[in-house]
Amino acid sequence: MNKLLKLFGFDADHHSVKKEVMGGITTFLTMAYILAVNPGILADAGMDQGAVFTATVISAVVATLVMALYAKLPFALAPGMGLNAFFAYTIVQTMGYSWQFALTAVLVEGFIFILLTLTGLREKIVEWMPLALRRAIAPGIGLFIAFIGLKNAGIVADSPSTFVTLGNLHEPAVLLACFGILLTAVLLVRKVTGALLIGIVATTLIGIPLGITNFTTVFDLPPSLSPVFCKFEFENIFTIDMLVCVLTFLFIDMFDTIGTLIGVSTRAGMADSKGNIPRLKQAFMADSIGTAVGAVLGTSTVTTYVESASGVNEGGRSGLTAFSTAVCFALALFLAPFFLAVPAQATAPALVLVGVMMMADVAKVPFSDFITAIPCFVCMALMPLTYSISDGILLGLITWVLLHAICGKFKELNVGMVVLAVLFVLKYAFL
Numbered sequence: 001m002n003k004l005l006k007l008f009g010f011d012a013d014h015h016s017v018k019k020e021v022m023g024g025i026t027t028f029l030t031m032a033y034i035l036a037v038n039p040g041i042l043a044d045a046g047m048d049q050g051a052v053f054t055a056t057v058i059s060a061v062v063a064t065l066v067m068a069l070y071a072k073l074p075f076a077l078a079p080g081m082g083l084n085a086f087f088a089y090t091i092v093q094t095m096g097y098s099w100q101f102a103l104t105a106v107l108v109e110g111f112i113f114i115l116l117t118l119t120g121l122r123e124k125i126v127e128w129m130p131l132a133l134r135r136a137i138a139p140g141i142g143l144f145i146a147f148i149g150l151k152n153a154g155i156v157a158d159s160p161s162t163f164v165t166l167g168n169l170h171e172p173a174v175l176l177a178c179f180g181i182l183l184t185a186v187l188l189v190r191k192v193t194g195a196l197l198i199g200i201v202a203t204t205l206i207g208i209p210l211g212i213t214n215f216t217t218v219f220d221l222p223p224s225l226s227p228v229f230c231k232f233e234f235e236n237i238f239t240i241d242m243l244v245c246v247l248t249f250l251f252i253d254m255f256d257t258i259g260t261l262i263g264v265s266t267r268a269g270m271a272d273s274k275g276n277i278p279r280l281k282q283a284f285m286a287d288s289i290g291t292a293v294g295a296v297l298g299t300s301t302v303t304t305y306v307e308s309a310s311g312v313n314e315g316g317r318s319g320l321t322a323f324s325t326a327v328c329f330a331l332a333l334f335l336a337p338f339f340l341a342v343p344a345q346a347t348a349p350a351l352v353l354v355g356v357m358m359m360a361d362v363a364k365v366p367f368s369d370f371i372t373a374i375p376c377f378v379c380m381a382l383m384p385l386t387y388s389i390s391d392g393i394l395l396g397l398i399t400w401v402l403l404h405a406i407c408g409k410f411k412e413l414n415v416g417m418v419v420l421a422v423l424f425v426l427k428y429a430f431l
Contacts, residue, residue, distance in 0.1 A: 008319030009072030009279075015317050019193070020074070023316025024324020026197045027076045028332075030350045031307040032339050033152070034060075035332060038079045042300060045088035045099040050223030055297040057222070057333045063290025063302050064326040067319065071282035074312055074321035075264065077290045078329075080303035082388060083252055087300040091245055100233035105245040106301050107232060110292030112250065117284040126258055126280065128416030132365060133396055136376035138263035139362040140383035140392050145306050146355025147384040153177030153348035172210045173345050176203060180349035188353060196310055196350040203346035212345060218338045228298025248431050253301050255390035257287050259383075260304045267358050268312045306389065310350045313357050371407060375400035394424045 004010035010020065038056045043049040056079050063077035091102040116122050126134075150156040154174045159165035167174050184199030192198065207213035236242055265277045277283070283304070290302030311321050332339045362380075367373040379396025383389050401421035404413050 004318075004320060008068055008323060010318040010320045015320070016315060017320070019315025020318060020320040021324045022194050022197055023074060023311035023314035023321040024076075024326075025311075025328060026194075026200070026314045026350065027074075027305075027308050027311030027316070027321065028325045028328035029197070029200050029342055030310040030347045030354075031076060031078060031305045032328075032332065032342060033344065033347065034078045034081070034305075035336065035339065037081070038084050038299065041084045041088050042099070045092040045102065047099050047298070048223075048227035051225050051227040051229075052299055053336065054222045054225050054333065055228055055294065055299040057329055058225075059290060059294035059297050059299050059302050060329045061326050061333075062293050063286055064322050064329065066286040066289050067283060067304075068322035068326060069319060071279050071286050072319035073265075073270075073279060073283050074268075074316035074318060075261065075283065075286075075304050075308040076311070076322055076325040077286060077302050077304050079294060079299045080253065080256060080301055080305075082256070083249065083301040083303065084299075086248060086252070095241060095245075097236070097241070098233060100231045101236055101242070102245070102300075103228075103295050103298065104232045104234060104237060105242060105249060107292060107295035108237070108242070108246050109249040109253065109301060110288060110290075110295055112246070113253070113288035113291060114285070117281060117288050120281065122254065122258075122284045123280050124416065125254070125420065126262065126277075128414060128420060129258075129393075129397065130372075130375075130400060130412075130417065132372045132376055133379060133393075133400055134262050135266065135361055135364040136379045136396065137259050137389075137393065138266045138358045139365070140380035141259060141263040141306055141309070141389060142355040142358030143380060144355075144383040144387075144389060144392075145309065145358075146352045147387075149348040149351025149355070152344035152351075154345075155348070173212050173343070176207055176210060176212055176343075177345040177348045179203065179206070180346060181352055184349040184353055194314060196314055196353065199349045200342065200346050203349060204342050207343055207345060212343050213341055215341050216337050219334060220336055222333045222336075225297060230296055231298060232295075244431055247427070249301055251394070251427055251431070252388075252390050253287070253291065253303050255393045256388075257284070257304045259389040259393050260306045260308065263358065264306070264309045264312055266361055267309060268317060270317070307351070309354045309358060313354050371403050371409065374403060394427070397421055398424050 039049045039052040042052045060078035154167040157167040180203035187195035294302040365376045378399045383392035
């Protein structure tokens with residue numbers, strides 16, 4: 001137990017090895033979709049899909065191990081959704097640059113993040129954010145990840161007239177997801193240990209006779225990294241387009257990570273009364289190192305995953321949870337066909353019900369005070385509606401500063417949040 005304390009910050013008086021390991025496995029299962037999705041997206045940029053799969057796995061292992069051993073926190077990291085889409089569809093397909101150019105932008109971003117973390121600037125940014133707004137982040141993330149789960153399961157579908165609508169409840173896949181949500185909800189109500197993980201496994205197995213879960217083979221050797229390893233393009237590094245790409249990566253990654261760390265830590269009871277998170281600097285360093293290493297390996301920006309909330313809700317509180325997730329990712333390098341067989345309908349229940357759990361913090365937002373309530377509502381509402389944690393936070397803070405300034409509440413503003421709001425406005429105006 002002393003070794004676990006030194007390695008992972010595991011306290012035998014307050015933590016359970018079983019819950020930590022189960023939390024790590026649950027986190028992995030809810031974010032394992034990235035192993036299939038990230039290579040597919042970056043393949044659209046012209047990259048070798050197999051090599052990107054290997055880069056995705058190794059970068060997730062490295063970054064999550066840093067989180068486990070250095071930050072000693074129960075968060076997992078991997079190449080981020082949204083960031084990989086910007087990489088492939090904006091930089092490569094729209095701007096017309098090579099994927100090597102985009103990888104160079106990710107590398108530069110990673111080194112900038114390391115410098116910002118070493119100087120403590122990223123922690124300062126968190127401190128500049130109003131406490132009420134920080135408390136609104138967890139419910140916003142809850143709505144966001146619940147929406148992701150419902151969308152991935154097909155329960156929520158797109159509509160040309162109303163943007164979103166109810167999915168086809170006659171489809172077996174959608175019915176399977178509904179069953180999984182109901183089963184997991186019953187397990188949670190009855191306080192069954194490992195309810196989320198049991199729900200994932202049970203739904204996956206039931207999907208086999210329905211033809212939704214497809215097992216082909218179990219073991220396979222990982223593809224070679226050589227097609228994407230250290231493929232950089234430094235001749236355009238001092239161009240305006242490179243600056244725009246790097247700044248965009250910085251904004252999205254920084255506030256996705258800040259939002260995830262604040263939201264999940266608050267939900268886990270790890271934040272103090274002022275909303276401060278322990279070992280935040282170390283957590284930011286894991287994110288920074290992961291991004292730089294990921295660029296070298298050949299993948300897009302690595303970030304902290306909001307799906308870590310599922311492991312936290314299984315009882316994960318220390319770096320042992322993150323370590324367990326990293327081990328699962330390492331196994332996935334050789335067991336890819338097995339892990340990738342877990343369908344979205346099986347992970348959707350965990351995401352939806354974790355969203356329910358994260359709504360508890362909405363009671364801490366003072367909705368009777370409109371000058372506080374309106375920016376907090378903007379933050380919460382825009383996370384799912386813009387499909388972006390960072391946009392919710394940025395627009396929430398802009399609204400906070402504008403309302404307080406216009407209403408003459410200057411004493412409730414600090415220089416840091418005003419500077420951030422101005423930078424965010426410039427970001428939306430020019431990036």
